[in-house]
Amino acid sequence: MQYAGGIDVGGTHTKIGLVERNGRILSQTRIQPDARGSFDGLAKAIAEALQRLHAEAGGNLSSIGIGNPGFTDRRTGMTVGGAPNVPCLHGNSLSGYLGSRFGVLARADNDGTCAAAAELAWGAGRGYPNFLLITLGTGIGGGLALEGRVVRGARGFAGEVGHFCVQQGGYGCVCGGRGCLEQYASASAILRLYQDRRRQRCLPLDPSLSAEGVLAAAAGGDGLAMAAASEAARAIAQVFGSVTNLLNLEACIIGGGLSQAGDLLLRLVREAIPDYVWPLFAENLRVLSAELRNDAGLLGAAALAWEALPA
Amino acid sequence: MQYAGGIDVGGTHTKIGLVERNGRILSQTRIQPDARGSFDGLAKAIAEALQRLHAEAGGNLSSIGIGNPGFTDRRTGMTVGGAPNVPCLHGNSLSGYLGSRFGVLARADNDGTCAAAAELAWGAGRGYPNFLLITLGTGIGGGLALEGRVVRGARGFAGEVGHFCVQQGGYGCVCGGRGCLEQYASASAILRLYQDRRRQRCLPLDPSLSAEGVLAAAAGGDGLAMAAASEAARAIAQVFGSVTNLLNLEACIIGGGLSQAGDLLLRLVREAIPDYVWPLFAENLRVLSAELRNDAGLLGAAALAWEALPA
Numbered sequence: 001m002q003y004a005g006g007i008d009v010g011g012t013h014t015k016i017g018l019v020e021r022n023g024r025i026l027s028q029t030r031i032q033p034d035a036r037g038s039f040d041g042l043a044k045a046i047a048e049a050l051q052r053l054h055a056e057a058g059g060n061l062s063s064i065g066i067g068n069p070g071f072t073d074r075r076t077g078m079t080v081g082g083a084p085n086v087p088c089l090h091g092n093s094l095s096g097y098l099g100s101r102f103g104v105l106a107r108a109d110n111d112g113t114c115a116a117a118a119e120l121a122w123g124a125g126r127g128y129p130n131f132l133l134i135t136l137g138t139g140i141g142g143g144l145a146l147e148g149r150v151v152r153g154a155r156g157f158a159g160e161v162g163h164f165c166v167q168q169g170g171y172g173c174v175c176g177g178r179g180c181l182e183q184y185a186s187a188s189a190i191l192r193l194y195q196d197r198r199r200q201r202c203l204p205l206d207p208s209l210s211a212e213g214v215l216a217a218a219a220g221g222d223g224l225a226m227a228a229a230s231e232a233a234r235a236i237a238q239v240f241g242s243v244t245n246l247l248n249l250e251a252c253i254i255g256g257g258l259s260q261a262g263d264l265l266l267r268l269v270r271e272a273i274p275d276y277v278w279p280l281f282a283e284n285l286r287v288l289s290a291e292l293r294n295d296a297g298l299l300g301a302a303a304l305a306w307e308a309l310p311a
Numbered sequence: 312m313q314y315a316g317g318i319d320v321g322g323t324h325t326k327i328g329l330v331e332r333n334g335r336i337l338s339q340t341r342i343q344p345d346a347r348g349s350f351d352g353l354a355k356a357i358a359e360a361l362q363r364l365h366a367e368a369g370g371n372l373s374s375i376g377i378g379n380p381g382f383t384d385r386r387t388g389m390t391v392g393g394a395p396n397v398p399c400l401h402g403n404s405l406s407g408y409l410g411s412r413f414g415v416l417a418r419a420d421n422d423g424t425c426a427a428a429a430e431l432a433w434g435a436g437r438g439y440p441n442f443l444l445i446t447l448g449t450g451i452g453g454g455l456a457l458e459g460r461v462v463r464g465a466r467g468f469a470g471e472v473g474h475f476c477v478q479q480g481g482y483g484c485v486c487g488g489r490g491c492l493e494q495y496a497s498a499s500a501i502l503r504l505y506q507d508r509r510r511q512r513c514l515p516l517d518p519s520l521s522a523e524g525v526l527a528a529a530a531g532g533d534g535l536a537m538a539a540a541s542e543a544a545r546a547i548a549q550v551f552g553s554v555t556n557l558l559n560l561e562a563c564i565i566g567g568g569l570s571q572a573g574d575l576l577l578r579l580v581r582e583a584i585p586d587y588v589w590p591l592f593a594e595n596l597r598v599l600s601a602e603l604r605n606d607a608g609l610l611g612a613a614a615l616a617w618e619a620l621p622a
Contacts, residue, residue, distance in 0.1 A: 071591060080591065081591050082591070129465075130464050130465045144557070144558075146457065146462060146464070147463075151457060151558060152458075152559070153441055153457070153558045153559020153560065154440075154441045154559045154560065154561040154595070155559055155595075156559065157559040157589075157591065157592060158557065158558050158559040159557065160556040160557065160559075160589055160592070161556070161557055163553075163556045163589050164553040164556060164557060165549050165552060165553050165587050166479070167479060168477070168478060168545065168549065175589050175590070176589075176590060177552075177586055177587055177588075177589075178586070234479065238476050238479065241476060241488075242474075242475040242476050242553075243557065245471040245472070245474045245475060246453075246455070246469065246470065246471065246472050246475060246554065247455075247462060247464045247469050248463070248464025248465050248466055248467065248468040248469040248471075249464065249465065250464075250465040275488055275489070276476050276488055277488075278468075278471055278474050278486050278487075278488075279486070279487060280382060280391065280392050280393070280468065281468060281471070284465070284466075
């Protein structure tokens with residue numbers, strides 16, 4: 001039996017699993033190494049967990065894929081920025097460490113790119129070789145495929161769709177820019193769009209409210225919540241539409257935690273997209289929900305591992 | 312001697328040339344078939360002109376490339392829309408006709424995609440396998456390369472960067488959308504941005520003024536002209552920056568007629584781009600002028616012909 005190792009590195013915990021080429025997860029585990037400790041500590045804890053799963057399964061480890069937060073240099077596998085919650089990754093290469101320890105091909109990439117690889121192989125991207133995936137969570141990430149291949153760009157940083165400018169001079173963003181998609185359609189952005197509207201009308205604010213709660217309120221008929229959801233959807237549609245015009249995409253896929261909060265957002269994006277797409281390009285354009293949910297991170301890492309091996 | 316045939320189809324005239332693999336134009340001619348007449352008339356006139364050049368040169372015709380206005384379906388070579396100035400192309404395939412008449416591989420593509428192929432092979436894109444080209448003329452076109460390959464997308468329509476939305480609810484556009492780049496940075500847009508500002512101050516309008524004239528006035532110290540040029544440059548920078556974040560580009564290239572009107576626009580775009588790019592992505596990003604000028608259309612078509620043949 002052959003399987004790839006998938007490693008989904010996060011700030012609070014790291015998931016490790018063995019995944020067959022068809023996307024079936026054979027086994028998985030979760031560890032909580034000290035992400036703020038040393039790189040050696042993190043790397044050894046991951047390697048030991050992977051070794052245990054591998055010994056239990058008793059098959060062939062084909063390759064290893066690692067989904068990292070932040071920016072991973074495609075040539076070195078080194079994290080070169082953008083991973084504040086796992087600072088020990090910075091300047092180090094988990095793929096270099098695990099590849100030599102297990103004697104197999106190991107690759108690392110940004111988690112958005114991994115998610116796109118997984119949707120392409122096993123999810124909503126099957127049958128659509130040209131798509132953009134936007135993952136909506138606390139922040140916004142993403143990845144894209146063209147002609148059936150995941151796009152990485154010059155240094156491997158492609159997919160930073162959260163920092164696509166949708167509004168000249170709009171809200172300031174962590175990246176230093178203004179008007180980024182992340183400021184209009186991430187979970188925190190949707191919450192802010194709603195709270196701003198309530199504040200303007202002197203309505204009380206519920207400090208425990210989440211973006212999912214705003215979407216639920218919108219679906220339930222709350223007009224201000226619907227206005228916030230619509231503004232977020234328009235920003236997403238603007239990006240999907242513009243990129244469709246640029247790349248002649250055939251599918252736009254919404255993933256991440258927020259995509260699981262009912263289908264309101266998907267419906268609003270679908271309604272708004274024709275305003276941003278050349279009609280000829282819109283003809284066969286599909287707007288879809290990502291299919292891989294709870295295990296998306298782990299599957300994304302494993303998809304990276306399989307992508308590197310010819311079928 | 313081996314050469315490709317390049318055909319640059321336009322509304323008023325069509326250029327035909329023989330081009331070596333290194334981009335040297337051996338010979339060229341220009342015909343003015345009736346673009347509003349029959350497809351057969353257009354196709355025969357082009358074939359005869361190409362045949363004459365080929366007979367004079369007396370070498371091997373490797374392949375034929377055709378740069379079309381509008382949208383060309385990559386599978387059929389058929390023009391399926393967006394070519395109002397050459398209506399007889401619609402529903403027909405020049406590449407099908409010329410390929411079978413000359414017995415060689417013939418391919419057709421949008422002129423923006425052709426221009427990107429030429430810059431990649433022989434122009435500013437050499438050494439930058441990941442770039443976006445924006446061509447500024449009466450309208451705005453473009454094309455892009457990723458990992459050293461020209462991007463075509465699902466049906467071959469990729470590169471419509473003129474219909475990238477830079478302003479929610481902005482100026483209406485011919486595509487039916489609003490706020491498209493073409494409404495802010497094409498020649499007619501720059502002229503309008505300037506005239507609007509003059510009108511607002513009750514200053515007289517010069518009906519013979521061109522966009523090149525506006526750029527020259529801006530370079531000469533006219534404040535309103537500079538404001539118009541800056542607004543155009545910001546829109547261009549917004550697109551370059553957003554797409555760099557999405558695709559991790561290493562070069563942004565400005566081409567088309569307007570790119571030849573001094574270097575003011577290039578300078579303004581360079582100044583504005585950091586406002587739209589994640590700093591790590593900006594580190595090695597180049598903003599360049601296209602190198603292929605007068606013969607860009609013909610070379611673009613020929614680049615398409617050579618691109619199809621392994622080196």
